Amino acid sequence: MPANPTDRRDFLKTSLLATAAVAAGSSGQAAGPAPAARELYELRAYRLRPDTDRRLLDGYLEKAFIPALHARGIAAVGAFTEPEAKDGPAVWVLIPHPSFESVATIDAHLNTDAAVRSAAGDYFTATSKDRPAYDRIDSWLLLAFAGLPQLAVPALKRQGAKRIFEMRTYDSFNEVKALKKVEMFNAGEIELMQQLNMSPVFYGQALVGRDLPHLTYMLCSQDRETHKKSWEAFFAHPVWLKLKNDPQYADTVSKVTSRFLEPLPYSEI
Numbered sequence: 001m002p003a004n005p006t007d008r009r010d011f012l013k014t015s016l017l018a019t020a021a022v023a024a025g026s027s028g029q030a031a032g033p034a035p036a037a038r039e040l041y042e043l044r045a046y047r048l049r050p051d052t053d054r055r056l057l058d059g060y061l062e063k064a065f066i067p068a069l070h071a072r073g074i075a076a077v078g079a080f081t082e083p084e085a086k087d088g089p090a091v092w093v094l095i096p097h098p099s100f101e102s103v104a105t106i107d108a109h110l111n112t113d114a115a116v117r118s119a120a121g122d123y124f125t126a127t128s129k130d131r132p133a134y135d136r137i138d139s140w141l142l143l144a145f146a147g148l149p150q151l152a153v154p155a156l157k158r159q160g161a162k163r164i165f166e167m168r169t170y171d172s173f174n175e176v177k178a179l180k181k182v183e184m185f186n187a188g189e190i191e192l193m194q195q196l197n198m199s200p201v202f203y204g205q206a207l208v209g210r211d212l213p214h215l216t217y218m219l220c221s222q223d224r225e226t227h228k229k230s231w232e233a234f235f236a237h238p239v240w241l242k243l244k245n246d247p248q249y250a251d252t253v254s255k256v257t258s259r260f261l262e263p264l265p266y267s268e269i
Helices: 005-024 055-071 100-111 114-119 175-195 224-236 238-244
Strands: 040-047 078-081 090-097 136-144 164-171 200-208 214-221 255-263
Touching (some): 055 078, 164 224, 175 200, 214 224
Antiparallel strands (some): 040 090, 136 200, 200 214
């Protein structure tokens, strides 16, 4: 491992780019530089204690964190709660990044910015180790799929309508199977979901984080009943049936985790 900070940053950037190149070539074609249009996503889970006063975290995200991201060229930041939390209460935050450099430097920029700390209000000053604004932060770095290289803000959000989200994570039992599942989405699943108005928001291959290898994606609908009917149409569709029965895509998923999320008032997705 390189010894000095500059070399470590270069090493990390090179390693991540190499991983992205492998993912880009998973369809069997010669691997090359990852297309510039493919975004990176940081997916955060701010884990909360049962007695946490969430107003501190909400105020920080709404008034300091998200505006600071905007000032640095990052738009459409998502913020969600999980009413039926599988791993305890949390606030989920989705941050689209244009580059690895953005991922590597954004926290250092924000945490040393006097304007951000001022806008944060009591977030940094009214908490202690006994009553923190959150317990811990889980974080994953995802690479957008070629089939949806940039985050898509749902039409329901643009219309100011009520909406719910399903975030699905597919674990694979080895790296090759994980890449084949990404390929399967790019081969027709994404397009079919778009055709059936399932409103895909993003698809991301996890590059960094716990529980690798896996992928995560998010869908949007006006309510759960409508969403359920969309899934029924998907599973009955000839395109899905053909992909499902293609031997090359057998056993690509070992576990599916589904979370239903609700957008916070300040969410931009």
